Amino acid sequence: MKLTAEETARAADFFTQAIAKLVKHPVRLMEVCGTHTVSIFRSGIRQLLPDTVELVSGPGCPVCVTPNEYLDTAIAYSGRKNTILTTFGDMLKVPGSQSTLMAEKTQGADIRIVYSPLDSLAVARENPEKVVIFLAVGFETTAPTAAATILQAEQQGLDNFFVLSAHKLVPPALRTILSAPDIRVDGFLLPGHTAAISGLAPYQFVASEYQVPAVVTGFEALDILQGIYMLLAQIANNKAEVANQYRRVVKPAGNEAACRILQQVYQPAPAIWRGFGEIADSGLVLKPQYSGFDAKARLPLAAVVTREPSGCRCGEVLCGRIRPEDCPHFGLSCTPEHPVGACMVSVEGACAAWYKYGQGRWNYA
Amino acid sequence: MCLAVPAKIIKRSEFLGTVDISGVTREVSLMLLPDAVVGDYVLVHAGFAIQAIDEEEALRTLELFKELEQYEIDS
Numbered sequence: 001m002k003l004t005a006e007e008t009a010r011a012a013d014f015f016t017q018a019i020a021k022l023v024k025h026p027v028r029l030m031e032v033c034g035t036h037t038v039s040i041f042r043s044g045i046r047q048l049l050p051d052t053v054e055l056v057s058g059p060g061c062p063v064c065v066t067p068n069e070y071l072d073t074a075i076a077y078s079g080r081k082n083t084i085l086t087t088f089g090d091m092l093k094v095p096g097s098q099s100t101l102m103a104e105k106t107q108g109a110d111i112r113i114v115y116s117p118l119d120s121l122a123v124a125r126e127n128p129e130k131v132v133i134f135l136a137v138g139f140e141t142t143a144p145t146a147a148a149t150i151l152q153a154e155q156q157g158l159d160n161f162f163v164l165s166a167h168k169l170v171p172p173a174l175r176t177i178l179s180a181p182d183i184r185v186d187g188f189l190l191p192g193h194t195a196a197i198s199g200l201a202p203y204q205f206v207a208s209e210y211q212v213p214a215v216v217t218g219f220e221a222l223d224i225l226q227g228i229y230m231l232l233a234q235i236a237n238n239k240a241e242v243a244n245q246y247r248r249v250v251k252p253a254g255n256e257a258a259c260r261i262l263q264q265v266y267q268p269a270p271a272i273w274r275g276f277g278e279i280a281d282s283g284l285v286l287k288p289q290y291s292g293f294d295a296k297a298r299l300p301l302a303a304v305v306t307r308e309p310s311g312c313r314c315g316e317v318l319c320g321r322i323r324p325e326d327c328p329h330f331g332l333s334c335t336p337e338h339p340v341g342a343c344m345v346s347v348e349g350a351c352a353a354w355y356k357y358g359q360g361r362w363n364y365a
Numbered sequence: 366m367c368l369a370v371p372a373k374i375i376k377r378s379e380f381l382g383t384v385d386i387s388g389v390t391r392e393v394s395l396m397l398l399p400d401a402v403v404g405d406y407v408l409v410h411a412g413f414a415i416q417a418i419d420e421e422e423a424l425r426t427l428e429l430f431k432e433l434e435q436y437e438i439d440s
Contacts, residue, residue: 003430011430035367062366088411090366116412118394138411141367145411148396193367196408196416222430248422249408255416258397348366 008222015225016048022232026052028184029231030177030320032170033191034061034348035219041357043221045228053228056320057350059173060191062138062166063090064318064342064349065273070137070166071096072304077133077164077295078109084127085111086120087135094345097307117149124153124161133295136163140194143167143284144258147265150286150293162295165285168271170194171202172282176319178210183320187231188214189224192246197262199254200242207240218246265290274342275315314341317350324354331355369410371418374403382407382414 003011031037037057040046046055059065075096078085085101092102092113105111110130114120117134124132136146146163153161170191177183190203195216206214213234217227227245234240244250264287271283286294312334313327324330324343334340336352343351372384372393382395386409395401398414406423407414 003427007431011433014433014436033367060367088366116394118412138366141369141410141415144397144415145394145413148394148413151396191367193369193408193410193415196369248419248426249416251416251419255397257399258415261397346366 003222011222012048012225015222015229018229019053019225019232020050022229022236023050023052024236026054027186027232027235028054028056029187029189029228030056030058030185031189031224032058032060032174033189033194034064034346034350034353035193036060036189036191036217036224037350037353038348039219039221040224041353043224045221045224048225049228053232056185056323057317057353058177058188058320059273059276059318060139060170061318061343061346061348061350062142062168063094063346064314065168065173065275066094066137066166066342067272067274067306068097068308069272069304069306070164071101072098072306073296073301074135074164075099075101075104076301076304077299078104078111080299080301082130083110083299084123084130084132085109085135086114086117086123086132087111088137089113090346090348091135091137093339094342095309095339097305117146118152121149121153121156121158121161124158125156128160131160131162131299133162133164133299136165136167139168139170139191140197140262141191143266144197144255144262147262150265150290151261153293154290159292162293162298163286164295165266166271167266167284168273169202169268169282169284171205172279173273173276174203174206176276176279178206178212180319185212185320186235187212189227189231190214190216190242192216192218192223192250195244195246195250195254197255197258200244200250200252203242207242211240213240213243215243215245216250218249273318275318309340312341314343314351317343324351327351367410369408369415371406372409372414374401374405374407374414377401377403384409384414
């Protein structure tokens with residue numbers, strides 16, 4: 001069953017009218033996930049909302065929150081002898097302190113784009129005389145795929161496959177935002193696909209401890225409109241709970257098999273987020289019994305020197321402190337062709353989305 | 366990065382599934398969704414099926430969207 005264009009338009013009309021009636025005072029809602037940011041722009045939802053509803057992008061773009069030090073380490077590994085790097089495509093253009101993986105690849109480094117972490121194992125099997133390092137970046141959605149790949153590598157007895165891990169967990173970053181006195185968020189559109197793995201429990205503190213409404217939301221335009229409607233209904237009724245708009249995919253307990261595999265291979269650890277600094281228990285590191293797959297432990301590098309680009313306000317964008325157009329680089333010295341900061345690189349980065357969909361009309365509500 | 370696409374499982378052999386994604390077939394790992402069976406709709410992310418799509422819930426959402434205009438808008 002599918003909705004006709006007319007049915008979709010009627011449903012969108014219902015939600016936009018209901019939202020306009022529900023909002024009594026200006027509200028600031030954060031769409032945590034970069035995929036939501038892009039979907040909101042593509043479907044023109046900002047233009048449909050009243051001026052009193054502000055949507056602000058959050059930290060849910062893994063490439064964006066990965067600090068320069070990680071990129072610099074990956075770039076250093078790309079110059080290592082007999083080394084192949086495998087990575088998701090969106091890491092290639094992210095600027096490190098001095099270079100990018102793309103620039104290193106152009107100059108001869110063996111860097112291969114993979115669709116799945118499992119593809120790295122085929123590369124490792126075909127190149128037994130070399131080491132293969134997978135750049136393991138991503139949130140709860142992606143981390144189990146890396147964990148499962150490590151279990152496969154172990155089963156296949158591969159001793160030339162490693163990961164450079166920068167996996168992160170979303171809830172601790174939300175706690176940091178909620179604890180910051182200078183960041184106001186009246187409600188969260190929570191990421192549907194991290195919750196598909198973790199379930200709702202890790203997000204309950206948003207409502208129970210901070211009394212802020214939250215709705216786990218899907219990615220179609222009507223899903224997002226319904227998510228915003230559900231948030232505003234909670235706000236209007238002085239309620240704060242973690243609701244689930246995306247019930248067709250998100251079960252309350254998440255994907256327990258995926259969580260088991262994740263917990264078998266990884267354990268929480270402090271991690272540095274661009275814009276946030278270090279957040280306790282927000283990263284994932286390999287458990288001691290899998291440290292044989294840890295590139296950093298097994299393939300030592302000379303110390304990497306890291307610096308952040310001058311004037312770049314990517315970090316403040318990621319926390320919801322400022323909007324992309326408040327950065328002095330935005331659209332001038334920082335464009336998708338010549339990005340200064342990570343948020344302009346990833347297609348899901350807030351700056352890239354604002355630039356692509358908002359050129360010349362950046363003054364959205 | 367958390368993009369995931371819906372697909373239908375058309376074949377399964379241990380932890381390897383063949384899925385149909387809008388007419389294109391490809392292999393995905395079922396390690397993260399070991400109980401999936403042929404005929405299930407699943408979400409595919411980075412070469413893995415990461416969650417089953419609940420058809421009843423999906424239909425319920427569509428029905429709700431179809432019937433919305435019958436509801437009074439609260440104010």
